[in-house]
Amino acid sequence: MPNLMPKLSSESCRKARLSRDPRFDGKFFIGVLTTGIFCRPICPAVAPKEKNVRYFDSAVSASIAGLRPCLRCRPDSAPQSSAWKGTQTTIERALSLIESGILSGSDAIGIEALVDKLGITSRYLRKLFTDNFGTSPKKYAQFRDLMFAKQLLHQTHLSITQVAFASGFNSVRRFNESFKETLKLTPSDLRKQSKSSVSQCGAPALEGIALSLFLAYRPPFNWAKQMAFYKVRMVESMEWSKGEETYSRSFQIYQSKGYFEATHHKDRNGFKVNIHLSSSDDLASLKDIINQIRSVLDLDADMVQIEAVVSSVSSVSFVKDSIITGLRLPGTWSVFEAGCRAVLGQQVSIIQATQLLNKLVNAYGETINVSGKCITLFPTPQVIANASLDELKMPGARKAALTALGQYVSENPDGNTEDWLSIKGIGPWTVAYAKMRGLSDPNILLCSDLVVKKRVLKLYENQTLEVEPKINRENTQVALLDVDYQVLTQQLAKQVSPWGSYLTFQLWNLE
Incomplete structure (x- = not known):
């Protein structure tokens, strides 16, 4: 039975399993030949002798080798591995x-x-x-x-x-x-x-279906920062929080409707997620719903790998302590929602954009009762395409862009997001933002964002001062005026690829 571990050496796997390091959870699996089972690196069982184990890069590889999943650590609950990404x-x-x-x-x-x-x-x-x-x-x-x-x-x-x-x-x-x-x-x-x-939350609800799952991630995870990001942008009745650990929101996927409540458990490196569906028929979409929740919370990111790349870029210098550990991508439920958020956020503050978003959802979102709770769904593209948008106090050009976006997405539900650029009033920043938050695209360095531009140039200035300390500040400032920002960010995007989105969020959070 060969080792099937293309990325990690057997010695690395040995050290990770003996220390039960949660940062490796889901990145490889341990086959125990004497028992015929395979486990996660964090399995609480007594560690087997090295001569009795084999390492596998996926659960399916372990299963094909004739091993069955452990009932204690439950490999089915491990974070998904992305070790194969970027290779083929x-x-x-x-x-x-x-x-x-x-x-x-x-x-x-x-x-x-x-x-x-x-x-x-x-x-x-x-x-x-x-x-x-x-x-x-x-x-x-x-x-x-x-x-x-x-x-x-x-x-x-x-x-x-x-x-x-x-x-x-x-x-x-x-x-x-x-x-x-x-x-x-x-x-x-x-x-x-x-x-x-089995959790009692998994019992059938009086209306529809309710169930509870535990979704794991690989640490580190800066939930405080992510929760703060959500809170500033929340829409009443569509999103809500309970304390500092629970984020909830409504959703619609295909014809399935409902809401989820995700409570962070730092000590267990995961979230307890309660999912409420409007009908038992919605169970057909359950796998897609869970995958989307994982995407919204960014549970499958390998932050150790990502932060190693982000902190090593040479076009600008990060002070070592300025990297915020565990900073992930807070997603939206759909790329259309992210696009609407971006259009409403053009040339206004976050507070103003959130106020407009609340008016849009409250005016045009469908309100339903699920498990005894009244929730509002984000408006569908068809509804926005035919909306007057009179409730929104903003320029007519942006209203037209919003209705045109609804029209385009309703007619092209599987269309390429890049094609939105053909819509008047939608430019590269809007499309990039929608891809980053709506598609969880990991490689969006939002160069045209004013905050990103300001902080990239500031980091570049700091690097210039450090490399050429004899140049006085006045001369350095003059030199900065001559910097080709487009060339600088092209170099930066190349160096940080494929994790540009994570650099964007680091820059947004840079003090």
């Missing part, structure tokens, strides 16, 4: 589509349709998956579905039938067979073993 664009796109459920459920497409989307042959796709995971794309997708089902069985009171359909299986019989074949026990057996630990 094609497999990154394929994994993104598969993990979104494109090969699962009643609307699943076949492999031929998938390769058409990717622009490659089915033979090449199979080779990519065999080389990287030791299995086929279809089996990889099935394994991901089963691990998601395992998480629901462990952590919720959803029935086995509900879990099967929420996980992308069209047949309970097929679900049971696949579960037993791959994970070495039946769903009912697993449910019995984990019954005592």
